Amino acid sequence: MTEKFGKQFREKYFTSIDPEVYPVNHGSWGQAPDPVIQKFKQASGEQYHYTDKFFHDIRDKYTDALKQLSEVVNCDYHNLALVDNATTGVNTILRSYPFKKGDKIVMQSNVYGSCYNVVKFLNYRYGVEYVEIEVNYPISDDEILQKFEKVFKEEKPTMCLFDTISSMPGVIFPFKQLVNLCKKYDVVSLIDGAHGIGCIPQDLSEIAPDFYVSNLHKWFFVPTACALMYVDAKQHHKIHTMPISHSYVQDDVKLSEEQELNRLIDRFSFIGAKNYASVSVISDAIKFRNEVCGGEETIYKYCNSLAKQVGEVISKQWGTSYLDQENLISAMVNVEVPCESLGIDVAAIKANWTRFDQTVYTPSIDVHKSFIPCVVHNGKLYARFSCHVYNELSDYQHAADVLVKVMKDSLELEPLFKKLTI
Ligand SMILES: Cc1ncc(COP(=O)(O)O)c(C=O)c1O
Structure with missing residues (x-):
């Protein structure tokens, strides 16, 4: 009850x-409930009981968390990775994606500041261009979509970056319709879902974007810092960890079928020593949401x-x-x-x-x-x-x-x- x-x-x-x-x-x-915070505190010290075993087993713990999350967002867990926050996820995708000079990224004017800055960086460093679409509320979803469609037709962009729910003002963006529009015009979709999981229903099999990032530490009750990154299977080989680490393989290296399936897990489960307490308590957050909240x-x-x-x-x-x-x-x-x-x-x-x-x-x-x-x-x-x-x-x-x-x-x-x- x-x-x-x-x-x-x-x-x-x-x-x-x-x-x-x-x-x-x-x-x-975000905020986390007491039972999750208690587990988080315990988990923060867990590695010190036996560090070698802790880090030896980390891939299993990490994969377990992905499996549980894949049920929440309805997708294959092989398409998921965990990163520290939405900013890191958006950076990971934008700074990995093989843009060429002159490629264009389209985004809404009220895109989150840190993500906007990544695009500015790509512009300055590599000559990637960007087009900003003015979005002023009140405005209908149809008007927003028309604006994007016009730019897709005229500018033929490579990628479109947009929100699930924008930050300020905090409003739902027509992200499902925009993914469809991206597909129609062959534009790669990158959804900044910082306010996503735990805030509004998310079905990634239905939305089916190329890329999607959602904080777990905002609305989902996982203590900071933890975010989920979704990468469509056809894009796996283009995305590299940030920082680049031991697990790096070039985009064009041919992997076995099994290695290909586990490409994200093999890369993202360990990128350097860090505290895994947030990852450890994902199951506790899910439990609290289901058993206590209903x-x-x-x-x-x-x-x-x-x-x-x-x-x-x-x-x-x-x-x-x-x-x-x-x-x-x-x-x-x-x-x-x-x-x-x-x-x-x-x-x-x-x-x-x-x-x-x-x-x-x-x-x-x-x-x-x-x-x-x-x-x-x-x-x-x-x-x-x-x-x-x-x-x-x-x-x-x-x-x-x-x-x-x-x-x-x-x-x-x-x-x-x-x-x-x-
Ligand atoms: C739309 C949006 N994108 C990205 C972020 C960044 O989230 P984080 O600080 O967890 O990286 C926020 C934070 O509020 C946000 O509202």
Whole structure:
């Protein structure tokens, strides 16, 4: 039987969260429940009982974790690898892929900053070109897809990089349709699914991209740092570990059938000495999700309906709007901050973000213990609320009040933010 989610669930299973904190920002760093953290601590020291045996056996432990994850995302475990985080996964793919000078990568304008920088690096170092597609919300999935299709036709890119759920604002991107569009135009698809597994349902056999990376330490309750990387079988030989290590084989080396099948596991299970505690507790995270939370569907339903409720209630509380197209909301929702009624100039915030950080974020984190990430997008300031099973509506009502209070206070500290009235 599933237990009641919300604050009482937090008090029972998430006691590592400071009880004075209003944890409404799961999306940035993730969070893990007590039973998983306990196992993680144990696992961190496990290698020291008998280091030789630990590292001798690591491939089996690693493969076991892949097998369990392959059931969650419905794909052949031979197409999976574990890396430290989404940034590493995206780097691994982009910096391995055999681009030639003049090849083009297409991406959305709100692609995650660290991934954008990898593309800029490829541009600077190897002359790989990139095309950025402007995506400003509110915009429909169809409009987004039309924009990409136009660029696919005109620019004939090699690869397209896009999100499952974008970071800021935190909205679902039409990634399934975009994979299909990539197939139609023979473009390699790379999905940044940093917010993927554990947040929205993921069926990799159905989506069938070329490449996909998803953090396990964000929404899936695996402690940091751990992410899953999916590589379609036809792309295995092009992808190399980062760093390149003992297991390196050139793209064109002919392997036996069995070696070919295990190409990713043989490469990625060991790339140098590191702590494998996150890998060791993947099964514990799955167990907690299934046995205590009631399974993926139950978790998703709770988080998604709470996010919708938060959008509804907080936008009313603030007298503003939220990004509410049905297909945008996952376990995160973006509500417009009432800058107009507070007399705050959104453009000034955008131009002086460091001051916003100092005058709004710092007191939110240090004094009020209630942090909501914000973004200036399409002329509005949005607050991104994240919802997980340990949250309930009152968390957001409180956090929303705190944000308004610190924003009012910021007007005293930073006159630049005051909207000029004529
Ligand atoms: C869309 C997106 N991509 C990539 C990342 C990077 O994740 P990590 O810091 O785990 O590498 C994030 C982090 O929030 C993200 O939101």
